[in-house]
Amino acid sequence: MGFNIGIIGCGSIARFRHAPEYHDNPYVEEIIFYDRNIERSQQLAEEFGGRVAKKLEDLLSDPTIVAISDCSSNEAHHVHTSKALLSGKHVLCEKPLAISVKQAEEISEAERKSGKKLMVDHNQRFTKTHQKAKEILEKKELGEVLTFKTTFGHQGPESWGVTKSNATWFFKKERSHSGVAGDLGIHKIDLIHYLLDDEIEDVHAFHGALDKVDEHGQPIEVCDNVVCALKTKKGRLGTASFSWTYYGAEDNATTIYCQKGVIKIYHHPDAQLIIEMGDGSVIKYEIEQIQTNDNQTSTGVIDAFIDCIVNNEEPPVTSGEAIASLKVVEKILGSN
Ligand SMILES: NC(=O)c1ccc[n+]([C@@H]2O[C@H](COP(=O)([O-])OP(=O)(O)OC[C@H]3O[C@@H](n4cnc5c(N)ncnc54)[C@H](O)[C@@H]3O)[C@@H](O)[C@H]2O)c1
Known part of the structure; x- marks a missing residue:
């Protein structure tokens, strides 16, 4: 069984940790990259193989994408992670989960409503x-x-x-x-x-x-x-x-x-x-x-995220x- 992954935000953490670790994970078939700066998503698609989504909505409505990494800057997690969950995707969100406890609780509410898994990258x-x-x-x-x-x-x-x-x-x-x-x-x-x-x-x-x-x-x-x-x-x-x-x-x-x-x-x-x-x-x-x-070696976070989806377990x-x-x-x- 394989599936596709979306990455929102194609800066440093996507490039050095998420993209290479998804690339090496046996369950991941293709990575679809989205960044509001399209050159950054194009660069990662070239580097790791995969496609570019021109708009966030294209990524969220893509039925081949089962899970999404939110690697955007802190203030954007609230919108991206909530939308991704409510679009039926499992999400691995970068830390901090949000820029306030209130926003983080709203994300958690989206998780509850969606029934999808949300993991946070406290690596x-x-x-x-x-x-x-x-x-x-x-x-x-x-x-x-x-x-x-x-x-x-x-x-x-x-x-x-x-x-x-x-x-x-x-x-x-x-x-x-x-x-x-x-x-x-x-x-x-x-x-x-x-x-x-x-x-x-x-x-x-x-x-x-x-x-x-x-x-x-x-x-x-x-x-x-x-x-x-x-x-x-x-x-x-x-x-x-x-x-x-x-x-x-x-x-x-x-x-x-x-x-x-x-x-x-x-x-x-x-x-x-x-x-x-x-x-x-x-x-x-x-x-x-x-x-x-x-010293960018594998963190094991991506594998743990994929495992919790594949085995239908609570995220670590x-x-x-x-x-x-x-x-x-x-x-x-x-x-x-
Ligand atoms: N777990 C860790 O050890 C670790 C390490 C570094 C960074 N981080 C976290 O990862 C996240 C990203 O950090 P980074 O170092 O990659 O930053 P970065 O500045 O290198 O990259 C952020 C990217 O997100 C994109 N982006 C921002 N807002 C967007 C929006 N509204 N729509 C689309 N794209 C948007 C930017 O264009 C940029 O390419 C942050 O939350 C940061 O705290 C975690």
Whole structure:
């Protein structure tokens, strides 16, 4: 059994992750690309094989398309993902699900009405190292989690997005909404929810536009840095920092402090997972480097999305989980 896939938005994430991973998936026959900038869809159709839809409506009414990836910029997810669901397509929507919890809940309502599957691309859950950490935590090998510390930072999205310019939508309030909080922070919020089987409830945060400037040389309208203190429903305490101004290598490190030891994730380039036990013993796991902007290996997200359609199962990242993470982002932004 094979079927066709539609991609809305043919910028960087479509090019480096969605299109190559659909191309390699055995169930996918053809990819149909749509972008309001038609040159971008033509370019991806040439690169990966497939067709171009000239209008969104052509994509949504194409009966050969079973599922759609929404890879448009944040402000457009609300319209694209809702329309795609209500046109009878399963949807994999990029994160953040929407630019407000209210809009995200409306998308979730469209999901309910349509009876179609909606998955959100919180891809950090899928790295082999995070999955190994989850397994260790679930088995309670180190006892209960007490505290945690996480960060996600790189040099900023202006060199990543398809326009390669400081005029990027990532820097605009109306389009990005939440700056680095919704761009990088939401990944680690989702990761903490997933690893700890818990939900962040209380937030104290500082955020600011410390260094990035727009195309006019003015400070950007959204935050480029966040630092926060967090408390979960189960009473765990943690800290997190998210940054577009780590002007060195990308930092993806997380530390989970448990009753009997510490789990260090992505602190060391060769040993992605390190367990330090209270008795002084250390276990080092060499698993796999994380996908970064400069290291684009398969995320496994597309395969998981296709599998949930083929096997008629619940998506591994649900809209409810995506909304829970978005609520934390709103608390961060409302915090100062
Ligand atoms: N999961 C991840 O790790 C990850 C990484 C990067 C980006 N993203 C997310 O992916 C989405 C896209 O980001 P990107 O880096 O590819 O940005 P990008 O700027 O490179 O590409 C966005 C594309 O969407 C198109 N687009 C925007 N609005 C549209 C509309 N109304 N109709 C048709 N096309 C439209 C643009 O023309 C552009 O080609 C964002 O939501 C972003 O947060 C996720």
